[in-house]
Amino acid sequence: MKTLEDQTLLYDEDCPLCSLYTTGFVKSGMLDENGRKSYCQLSAEEQNFVDLKRAPNEIALVDNKTKTVTYGIDSLIKVIGFSFPLIEKIATIKPIHFILKKMYSFVSYNRKVIIPGNVKEENKLQCTPDFNYKYRFLFIGFALTITSFVLFGYSNLILNLPKSNITREIILAFGQIVFQSLLLLKFHKQTILNYAGNLMTVSLIGSLILMPILVLSQFFQLPQTIILGWFGVTVLIMFLEHFRRVKILKLPFYLSFTWILYRILALLLILN
Structure with missing residues (x-):
């Protein structure tokens, strides 16, 4: 593995996802030991x-020799491409680069709702992305779509439930957002959308957990006890997870119980 030296990635220390992949770059040898640094620790010179x-x-x-900076997907391409030149060549092809850039923005602007972390408010510099409607x-639409299709498939595995259809599942998933948001009307609209993003991430997590049973059901006749037990877990x-996120967001704890109430x-x- 070739090491890209004298380069430093400025990561968001309050973002578990950012911390994870930048640590991976250093441990894998793609970057040297000084290859990552918290954005909050920027020196006056670097600013x-x-x-x-x-x-x-x-x-x-940051290129520590020339004092120049690369941003976004181009930063990741530069790091990965130094060890894997073929990946860099493919990633810089215009149509592919355009798609990668949009995918990067999709994740970056939603990283605080995908994997939230506790913010260290004592830091003068905060690496918080702009709120992008x-x-x-x-992201909410993406998570809602995946959730609706998974629940459509899973509910049809439960024999005691009436036959499902995708329209019903979309309405139920969207209704959950509306129901919970009505309880937050006194808050700023960005707070509501931050919560809605976290709410749909929780739904997405649930969908991913249910998917193995959906796959297995295509090959085996699974007992209802397994299907219902897996759903209960x-x-x-x-x-x-919803309770944990509500605590991080410093929102009313009862949101976790109204979340259950809506489903009942x-x-x-x-x-x-």
Whole structure:
């Protein structure tokens, strides 16, 4: 593995995802031991040539010799491409680069709702991405679509439930967002959308947990005890994760219980 030396990635220390992959670059040898640094620890000198408005949105790669900076997907291409030149050649082809750039923005602007972390408020510099309505709505729509299709498939495995259809599942998933958001009307709209993003991430996590049973059901006749038991464990995991996220967001704790209440009301409606 070739090491890209004298280059430093400025990562968001409050973002577990950012911390994970930048640590991976260093441990794998793609970057040297000084290859990552918290954005919050930028020196006064570095603040003169790093774009402080752009860096929280697009991870910055600082060339410590020339004092120049690369941003966003180009930073990652530069790091990975130094060890794997073929990947760099492919990633810089215009149509592919355009797609990668959009995918990077999709994740970066939503990273605080994909994997939230506790913010260290004592830091003078905060690596918080700008609130981007387009990418937030795209993420919510993406998660809602995946969740609806998975629940459509899974509910049809439960024999005691009426036959499902995709329209019903979309309405139920969207209704959950509306139901919970009505309880937050006194908060700023960005707070509501941050919560909605976290809510749909929890739903997405639940969908991923349910998918193995969906796959196995295509090959085997699974007992209802396994199907229902797996669903029950999934709901418990989702509840605990929802509770954790509400705490991080410093929102009312009762949101986790109204989340359960909505699902109970929806189930009663379906059964009747």
